[in-house]
Amino acid sequence: CTQSWDVNIPSAVTGASSSTVQTTAGSITCSWTASGGDFWDDVAIEVKSSITSNTATAPGSPTGLTATAASSSQINLSWNAPANNGGSAITGYKIERSTDSGSTWFTLVANTGSTSTTYSDSGLIPTTTYTYRVSAINSAGTSSPSNITSATTPGSIRSINQVNSGLAASDPLNNETKTQQQLQSNPRYWTYGGDAPLQTPPAPYDFYKDSQGLHIGVKSTGNDTTTGQPKWAGFYALAPGTNAALFHAVISTPVRTIPSFADFYENSLYVQTSVNAPNALVNYVACGANTSGWNTLWAVYSATGDGNSATTFTRLYLDNNTDQSLTRDCTIITNGSNYLKVYLDGVMVYTNNKLNLQMQEPFNAFLEPQSSYAGQLLEGIYKDYYVTTDENIQVTNLPSNAARVDLTDTSGKVLASAPVNSGTATMVIGQFHMPLSAYIKIYDSLGNQLASTSSPVNIFGGDVYTVRSTIG
CATH class of the missing domain: 2.60.40.10 (Immunoglobulins)
Incomplete structure (x- = not known):
């Protein structure tokens, strides 16, 4: 604190008569002595402070x-x-x-x-x-x-094991070369037959296997001599009866059009009431191609009938786009009663759970062309046939903190996902070609992985997997 008299006041004295340096906050007392006995009550006090700079810098390393x-x-x-x-x-x-x-x-x-x-x-x-x-x-x-x-990070702390396979039957159909005579002498899984050889005169037919698949060809003998209507002829490969729910085949039809607007050529996968069931009726659902003089269209339809043939037909889906592929992937999923779902090339084109299909288990699958065209023997080609018990898979015995289960491919892409309910996750995979090669991965609600298969597994509809409850 420095005191000074105002130099503009007569007789004032400039200069401090006392001085104090205050280094902490607070008050100070200033005193002075006026000269000549004069006392003035005008006092000027100058306060000066000295501040030392304190600039922060980046911290040291953790x-x-x-x-x-x-x-x-x-x-x-x-x-x-x-x-x-x-x-x-x-x-x-x-x-x-x-x-x-x-x-x-x-x-x-x-x-x-x-x-x-x-x-x-x-x-x-x-x-x-x-x-x-x-x-x-x-x-x-x-x-x-x-x-x-x-x-x-360690490997998965829990293992995932398959406890039930959903695969009921499979035949690639293109893994061998066999003539008609060889297939007839050793048909193995399939039964070959149809009305073509039973007609009078017999309708031409043929079947054989090569690297393309199972070929089945048929040709009409012309119009019925009694009715004058086109006479249909068919020949098929019949699979054994099964209580399975999902049926799949890749179907190729030979031509886009036939040179007749009065005739048709049909080429389909059929799922039908077992031919060996007592009093069995010809009730079925089908997915396949219908070729005419105009175009080839792919369709889904159902039929009911008597013990000899189908009598009532219901079209459930029709793809009437022009220039459709002549080879398509058909998947039929049904319980034979009220439920039907159909995928074409992995895209669901029809689903309904309120039908009256009247199909009695076990079911037979048919790979069959039928033709009313007498101008040429036309061959359908079939491959990649498989049957599974369900369109879903289940992962059971999940940890209590599990929140979801994913199926992922080798690039990490999630193919299917399902939440966990009461320790079980159920995923629909009917849209995929099977076997579906994927990792099964389990996560908690924070996205932490709790378990995974060590490598991709081949998955079929109906498969059941379980998680080992012991860690290690």
């Missing part, structure tokens, strides 16, 4: 960073705050991760916004090594990184 694998999909990090905060409080941490031992770094968290010195990195891939470093942040900037540390 120390003691450790990484611990908590599961096959999570690593926990822990570290110590820097001993030097740079003169400004730590406000957060930057966390970086590397999957190539530190050659390149990915910013996992730019700023945690917290003084916490722990972090959990989740959603990781099993049996993978991750490297980490951490930097401290204050108002002045970001520190240089901490020490580098690594941890490796």
Whole structure:
């Protein structure tokens, strides 16, 4: 504190008669002596302060960073705050991760916004090594990184095993070369027959196998001499009866049109009431091609009839686009009573659960061309036939914290996903070609992976998988 008299006042004296330096907040007392006995009540007090500059800098590096694998999909990090905060409080941490031992770094968290010195990195891939470093942040900037540390996620802590296969039957149909005579002498899975050889005169037919598939050809003998109407002829490969629900085949039809507008050529996969059932009626559903003088159209239809033939036909779906492919993938799913679902080339084209199909189990599947055209023997080609017990798969005995199950391909793409209910997940896979090659992966609600198959598995509809309840 420096006191001085106002130099503009007569007889004033300039200069301090006392001086005090105050180094802490508070009050001081100033005194002075006027000359000549005069006392003036005008006093000027000048207060000067001296402030030392205190500029913050970036903090020191965190120390003691450790990484611990908590599961096959999570690593926990822990570290110590820097001993030097740079003169400004730590406000957060930057966390970086590397999957190539530190050659390149990915910013996992730019700023945690917290003084916490722990972090959990989740959603990781099993049996993978991750490297980490951490930097401290204050108002002045970001520190240089901490020490580098690594941890490796273990393999899945639970195993997934198949306990039931849904595959009821399969035949690629294009895996051998056999003549008609060879197939007749050793038909194995199939029964070959139809009304073509039973007609008078017999209608021409043929069947054989090669690398394209099972060929079945038939030709009409012309119009019926009694009615004058086109006379249909058919020949088929008949599969054994089964209580399965899903039937699949790839069907190729030989021509886009026939040179007759009065005739038709049909080429389909049929699922029908068992031919061996007592008092069996000809009730069926079918997916296939219908070729005329105009075009080839693909359709789904159902039929009911008597013990000899179908008498009532209902078209359920018709693709009337022009220039359709002559080869298509047909999948029929039915319970024979009220439920029917059909996929063409993996796209659901029809579904209904309120039908009256009147199909008695077990079901027979037919691969069959039928023709009223007498100008040429036309061959349908069939391959990739399979039958499964269901269109769904189940994963059971799931951990209590499991939230969902995914089917993923080798690139990580999720093909199907389902929530967990009462320890079980049920997924629809009828739209896929089977076997579906995929990983089965189980996650909790935070996205942490709890279990996975060690490699892709071949999955069929009706398969049941279970999770080993013991960890290891």
